[in-house]
Amino acid sequence: DDKLLTEPLRHPDFFSVKELFTLKDLFDARVHLGHKKGCRHRFMEPYIFGCRLDQDIIDLEQTVQHLQLALNFTAHIAYRGGIILFVSRRRQFCHLVESTARACGEYAHTRYWQGGLLTNAHIQFGPGVRLPDLLVFLSTLNNVFEPHVAIRDAAKMNIPTVGVVDTNCNPCLITYPIPGNDDSPAALELYCKLFRMTIIRAKDKRRQSEAIEELR
Amino acid sequence: TLRLICTTTAVQRKNVGASGPEKYTEAFIKKQIEEFNLGRRHLANMMGEDPETFTQEDIDRAIAYLFPSGLFDKQARPLMKHPTEVFPEQRKIQWGEDGRPFHFLFYTGKQSYYSLMHETYEKLLNVQKHQDQLIAEDLPLQKEKRNLAGSRWLTKIELEEMLLEKVSDDDYSRFIQLLQKLVALPCADIEEKYIQKFSKEVPVQMQKVVIEPLQHDERGVAFSTGEGTRKTARATAVVYDNGTGKITVNGIDILHYFPVLQDREQLLFPFQFLGRIGKHDMVCTVSGGGRSAQAGAIRLASAKALRSFVTEKEVEFMRQAGLLTVDPRVKERKKPGQEGPRRKFTWKKR
Numbered sequence: 001d002d003k004l005l006t007e008p009l010r011h012p013d014f015f016s017v018k019e020l021f022t023l024k025d026l027f028d029a030r031v032h033l034g035h036k037k038g039c040r041h042r043f044m045e046p047y048i049f050g051c052r053l054d055q056d057i058i059d060l061e062q063t064v065q066h067l068q069l070a071l072n073f074t075a076h077i078a079y080r081g082g083i084i085l086f087v088s089r090r091r092q093f094c095h096l097v098e099s100t101a102r103a104c105g106e107y108a109h110t111r112y113w114q115g116g117l118l119t120n121a122h123i124q125f126g127p128g129v130r131l132p133d134l135l136v137f138l139s140t141l142n143n144v145f146e147p148h149v150a151i152r153d154a155a156k157m158n159i160p161t162v163g164v165v166d167t168n169c170n171p172c173l174i175t176y177p178i179p180g181n182d183d184s185p186a187a188l189e190l191y192c193k194l195f196r197m198t199i200i201r202a203k204d205k206r207r208q209s210e211a212i213e214e215l216r
Numbered sequence: 217t218l219r220l221i222c223t224t225t226a227v228q229r230k231n232v233g234a235s236g237p238e239k240y241t242e243a244f245i246k247k248q249i250e251e252f253n254l255g256r257r258h259l260a261n262m263m264g265e266d267p268e269t270f271t272q273e274d275i276d277r278a279i280a281y282l283f284p285s286g287l288f289d290k291q292a293r294p295l296m297k298h299p300t301e302v303f304p305e306q307r308k309i310q311w312g313e314d315g316r317p318f319h320f321l322f323y324t325g326k327q328s329y330y331s332l333m334h335e336t337y338e339k340l341l342n343v344q345k346h347q348d349q350l351i352a353e354d355l356p357l358q359k360e361k362r363n364l365a366g367s368r369w370l371t372k373i374e375l376e377e378m379l380l381e382k383v384s385d386d387d388y389s390r391f392i393q394l395l396q397k398l399v400a401l402p403c404a405d406i407e408e409k410y411i412q413k414f415s416k417e418v419p420v421q422m423q424k425v426v427i428e429p430l431q432h433d434e435r436g437v438a439f440s441t442g443e444g445t446r447k448t449a450r451a452t453a454v455v456y457d458n459g460t461g462k463i464t465v466n467g468i469d470i471l472h473y474f475p476v477l478q479d480r481e482q483l484l485f486p487f488q489f490l491g492r493i494g495k496h497d498m499v500c501t502v503s504g505g506g507r508s509a510q511a512g513a514i515r516l517a518s519a520k521a522l523r524s525f526v527t528e529k530e531v532e533f534m535r536q537a538g539l540l541t542v543d544p545r546v547k548e549r550k551k552p553g554q555e556g557p558r559r560k561f562t563w564k565k566r
Contacts, residue, residue, distance in 0.1 A: 083316060085323055095341070098334050102320045109324050117323065124325065130315030132323065 004209050008079055015075040015201055017068055020194055023060050026067075029190040031180040032058045034167035044167050047179035056167045058179050070162045070176040071198045074134060077160075078106075078202035082133030085109055086195075087150050089142040093188050097138055100192040104199040107132065109150075113142075118153040137163035138191060139182040140174070164191060241309050248299035255296065272297070328379040329387055333394065339407045340398050347403045357402040367415040369395060374416075427523045427531065430457075440524040444516025446543050449505025451513035455521040459497025461487075465514065466501055479511035486519040486539055490526060512543060 008014040026032065034040075034048065034056030049059035077084060084106040088097045094110040101108030109117075114124070121129050135154045140163045142148050147170050154161050155173045163174040164182045171177040181187040256275060260267040263278050275296055283294040295302075310327075311317040321327045321334070350357055370378070372388045383391075395414060398404055404411070430438040438457040445451070463483060465473040474480050487493045498518060502510045519539040523531050534540055548557035555561055 081314070081316075095334065095337050098321070099338075105320075107317065107320050107323050109321070111324050111326075111330055114325055117325065126309070128309075130311065130317075 001213075004206075004213060005080065007209075008076060013068075013072060015072065015079075015198065015205065017071040017075060017198060020071065020197055021064075021067070021190075023064055025190065026060050026063060026180070029186045030184045031063060031187045031190065032060050033181045033184065034058050039168040041168050041170055043171055044165065044169065044179065047165075047171075048167060058167065058181070063178065063180050066176065066178045067180075067194075070178050071194060073160070073176055074136065074162060074195065075198045075202040077134045078104075078199045079206050081206070083107060083130060084134045084136060084199065085132035086136050086138060087113075087148065088138040089113075089148060090139045090182075091143075092185070093138065096188065096192055100196050104196050105203070106199060113149050115149070118150070118157050118159070131157060132159060135159055135161045135163075136195060137161065137174070138188060140165055140169040140171075141182075240303055245299055245303060248303070252296075252299055259296075326381060326383075326387070328381055329383055329391075332379065333391065336391070336394050336398065336410075339410055340394070340401075343398065343401050343403050343406060346406055347401065350403065358405055366418055368418050370414050370416065430524050438525075440521045442517040442520030442522075444513045444518075444520060444542075446512035446516065447505050447509040447546055449502060449509040449513040451500055451502040451510065451517045453498055453500040453514060453517035453521050455518060455525070456497040456499075457495070457525065459495065461494040461496065463498045464500070465510075474507070474511060476507065479507060482508075482511040482515045483518070485515060486522055486534070489534065489537060489539065490522065490530060492522075492525075496522075496525075515539070516542065 032049070034044075037051055037054045037056060040048070040056055047059055047062055049057045051057065074084065084104070086097050086101045086106065086108040088094065088110050090110075097110050098108045116124055118131060121131055135150060137148065137151070140148055140151065145168070151161060151163070151173045160175040161173070162176040163169075163171075163178065164180050165171040165174065165177045166180070166182045169182075171179070178191075180191075256270055257267040259275060259278050260270040262282075263274075265274065279294055279296050285293045287293055310319065310322055317323070319327045319331065321330045324330050347357065369392050372383060372385070375388060375391070376383050395411065398407065399411060428440065430440055432438055433456075439454055441452060441454050443450070443452050463470045470480055470483060474483070484493065487496060500514050500517060502514055504510075505513065516539070519534060523534070523540070526534075531540075550556055553561075
């Protein structure tokens, strides 16, 4: 059992996450498009490649590295049977995110976030609840263009976060930010596809390893 | 609903401790059912009856015999019922042994409501996709109008019962709006089964008032009867055809029974309205009430009787003139602390 858990940690890319996407895929899905110069957040400046006609372009080379780290991390969490919660407050993609979560066998929350969900869980849900082990933000802002409350709550409860940060978002409290577009349907479909494939791959690998261990 | 603005801290402290009673696990309920069955057999043995055929009524009788209680409230007396009736049907614990919740929307708080919204939205997308396909193939869209008159949507309470969790007013109105949006699309017939889960039939409204046909007496004259009430007076009128306009009340002619002109005018009003003053004879009986009340009662009775002599349009005219409506005004009761129904006692400054 110990071997099952320590074996993946020895390889830098145990789940071969790098094969899932290329820079060209990201470019075709319009991930590099940011908001206008006036909406730019100060802390996003290192991730921005440049600015053309007032529109910010995100540096896809950095995005590729960040995305690989984030997908690797989610794969490890899914391998160890952790609870992953997809969060997004965009109404257009609410259905897409919920269907992705259902397909993976994980959880989603694309509705109004009640204040004490993470911090007051034992009273809201009942004693003995298990909190999510990873929060995946497909859009860090809520409907009023302010940072989502869940980022702060996850930081308070020591829950790691993975989030797609656009040029107007604050990447501070997110453990694995992914600088990229969060407004186009094509970009979001690509992210959902990538997360779904990593989680399913990780779970399959876990089942295979357990089966191999049992055979021994 | 009213929202309390200035509240005490006691009212604001809602979720101290566990929210409501303990949630029962499946194992707990199963154990309770086993204990109940064992107890039932013991009870049957005690009463000397057959354990196999011991019904719930026998249990109730046995308990009432063994534990007699003089308490007034039936629900406070000793009770032995099947655990499914005792423990309210609430959601058992939502997560498995490893801690992972069963439902994928568990962390939202209102999982059944949001999963319902998710499903309904999926149906909407399906219908839109189907519509796009039909447009691409240039086929006509189905335009059979769904009969909205005989059906209503589920009420908020019925939805709460269906979902087993509280639904707020905003959530309910959002759900109804989504359903209406779904129904408004032309190809909504595909999801008819799903929509029928949330719509209920409205029962048929009041039946139309049946107008009785004319009857004929021994001489061959057509007549019809009607009844009327006003305040405490009850009247029955028999209107005969081919008459001379004679009206008899309780065997007395109206000139002698109603000396006042106003009452006689009330009696003649239905005939005058239809223009049949000299054409009908009337014999009525009346009891109770006062002078004016008896006149009003006879007027209503005669109008009801005249319906059989007259076309439907004229019946509608009579109804709009107020000849066929029962006057609901009765004497208002006297209240304590006042001299009459409205009059208060004289106010004295000192």
